[in-house]
Amino acid sequence: MRRGWTAAVAVSLAGLLAVTACGGGGGEQGGDGKQAATKVEVFSWWTGGGEAKGLEAMVADFKKKQPGIEFVNAAVAGGSGTQAKAVLASRLQANQPPDSFQGHAGAELLGYIKAGQLEPLNSFYDEQKLREAFPQQLIEQITYQGNIYSVPVNIHRSNVLWYSPAVLKEAGLSGAPKTIEEFIAALKTVKEKTKKIPLSLGAQWTADHLLESVLLGTLGVDAYNALWTANADWSGPQVTKALENFKTILGYTQQEAASTDWQVAAKNVVDGKAAFNIMGDWAAGYFKELGKQPKQDYDWAASPGTDGVYMWLSDSFTLPKNAPHRAAAVEWLKICASKEGQDLFNPAKGSIPARKDADRSLYKDYLAWALEQWSTNKLAGSMWHGVTVNDRWHTEIDTAVGLFLGSRDVPKLQQALAAAAKNSGQ
Amino acid sequence: MTAVSPPQARPVAPRAVPRPRRRRLPVVRMTLLLVFALVFLMPVYVLLVTSFKPLSEADPSRAWLLPEVWTAEGWRAAWTALAPGLWNSVQLAVPGSLISAVLGSLNGYVLAKWRFPGADAVFTLFLFGMFIPYQAVMIPLVQLMTAADLIGGIPGLVLAHVVYGLPITTLIFRNYYVTIPDEMVEAARVDGAGMFRTYRWVVLPLSGPAFAVVLIWQFTALWNDFLFAVFLTGPLSWPTTVALNNIAGAQVVPYSQQMAAALLASLPTLIVYVLLGRFFMRGLMAGALKG
């Protein structure tokens, strides 16, 4: 703290002095990340918590294996939020790409792919024998027109139902609901028998997140996966039913949802203030940080109606065209793809590796369960987290859901979703 | 909201002596002012107490409570995260606000005292620059700066701030200089002084309060700027605000760290307010205020 004060006072003094000296031009420091051949600038939105720690662990491994390459961490917060993607977009447009950037594997990258801003990584996959290392279904779902454009470093699960055993007991419920119908009944029971929040929800994006679980739970995996293909039927009665379910379920959420961060929404469960929360499995990492005990303070199950299906999302790294230090970037991608890299990153981040050959002893509690599910379940791509829809579609769904939260008008939501599918240009 | 809004400056000494007043009213006024001060400080109180809480206590439902366990962990972590950007911020804000002030002063001088045909139109066109929504021009701005090979480092960022600061600084100085009697400038001219000598010996010595207003204004804007910084500079040149955003914008960082970082990042601006505050009011004060 003392250094802060002295520095600031020095600043003000220097400022006053420099008036007479007519101020330097501020040309002290040259631009960075451009010339030196021994750098790799990696762009991500991992700036805090377990994700930053995981990144650090991978970087340490990278430095050990590539002592000659300086790692420049260009992390900007707000991946699903505001800034990171905007900065990235402007840099790509100005042809100033970082050497590698983070993106959700899947359709989220389509914009970059179609704009010719990414290199295909097919030969990299062959050299590193990645087609064998990753599950077949995953390879299929991230291939676009025969090419693969990113290296998945982890797998998260979107369709997880978190619940408070204490609150369920208070409501007289024996366990997690298996189907959407059971879920709605359970929410009703909680509302009638306790003063707790039946389903804890956060800001608008968590409603988008909830929607994909409800769609999957109502439609089943095949119909859900078909929604994101060219001949999807968004106007059918099954979708109507899913949206009706969505509306009913939203009726059991708390009124302050919009001003609740996902953390607080999830914390409501472990604090015994709410019965249920549907959130991705990064919540498990957060609960661990809070010092809560699995199976006691909280428990989990596949979100209602989705048992046996792993709705996945994946953080991945890419190779932009005209990357200033291409060779170094490839070395970075090797770390991301390697068993060591993934086993360093994922326990810290609270996710499971995309590779099949991970060291299982590193993954405990929730993660052990997730690993086991990952190897046996069918896969469905997460809509909200970038696997199945491109950016435009994503935005339009978000807008439709946001308007729906106000209107609660199911036919209008369905129309908007159908229009979004049609206009996506995907 | 790093928006620019023009403070106004006039070269008239403040009237410091309070007039005689009736007895009862001051108590009422004092009470009201205190109540408002408390309301204004409410968010700061929450920031402060939360910044000292451990993870388990930092929760909206306990926002008003003092920490049960006091910990400086949040502050330590915030300091670690913000410190690397601090020097960049200094390199940005100090030269940036100084260059802005010098340019604004020269421009204001020309527009007030060495007017050329069409000067008013030029002035109006300048001012409009204050009002563009910056988010709207980020993409072409990045392309422009790339073409000029000014992307990535602090000089480019300083340039952007100086250029977009021109309208406000020119406005403040021009309005300030307009009130200097033309005769003073004329007299210097008759004595054979040219434009620069008149500026140096007649106008500049009177400019203190206007410089204070402009420096405060630009320093606040530059220090708090996030948008330009994150778009125009690379990781090695990122100022404090980018680090602050990386703490506050990541949804996985403990609240205590976010709050401590917020307070820490605003300290330098506060210090500038305190150091230059007196001159700031003097600059604002006086004559008929107008646009």
Next chain:
Amino acid sequence: MRRYRRWLPGLVLLAPSMIAIAVFVYGLIGWNFKLAMSDQHDQVTAGKFVGLENFTALWDDERWGLAVRHAVLFTVVFVLGALVLGWFLALLMDKGIRGEGGFRAVYLFPMAVSFIATGIVWRWLMSPAPPERGVGLNQLFDSVGLGFLANEWWQNRSYGMAAMALPAIWQMSGYVMALYLAGFRGVPDELREAARVDGCTEWKVYRYVVFPHLRPVTLAALIILGHISLKIFDLVVAIATKQIIADVPAVYMWVMTFDAHDPAKGATIAAYMLLAVAVLVIPYLVWTVRSERRA
């Protein structure tokens, strides 16, 4: 020749700034309008001229209508609120008060703090949770027996944006206070004295002597607050994130440009924002320059 000598140096001195403004302000505004009149709706298309098509199409968009309504409500509450509060604070301080410097610092201080971080606090303060899970201001009201004041704040679908203006008022009213305070003290003492000699009460001195002098200040403050309000972005994103319930044009523009990658639509929204600011500002600028010339 002599006449050139009189103004040419000034023009030369101003030239670099003029060029910078021409490029960075007008060049980019031009770029924006060109984009807004093209059909470049993704990252790939080159985009050809389509006239005002985007400008009319925008009004069929439900979200745009909502964003505009929000912006109008926000602007009215914010501008009036900051003007009235700033004016009132200045009035309280006009005659000098013990600790004036301290008060000024407290009221001005919110301007120094970036919303990047205070947004979280405001989100907590303005939470609409019911008493049993009370949070923020509702909790405070409840505990001091003012429970009836508890409300939904910005999460109310019809008047919520009025609550969103509160943090903005918090931020800017200190600045308005400083402007007004300077204005009050700019009224010559002799004028006030003369009115008092004429037998005016203190209130009448204000009403008939001081307030009329403040018109230019009010106008300047109005313009400043108005243009901030029309462009409002950071504050809304920091408090509400990018939710429809608190959508405003600047946020929508950001979403279209950077999230949906629809440059033309983003540029169209930006163009409307520019036009709105221009409608507000240009008459004011022209009026100022003219009235100055008359003086």
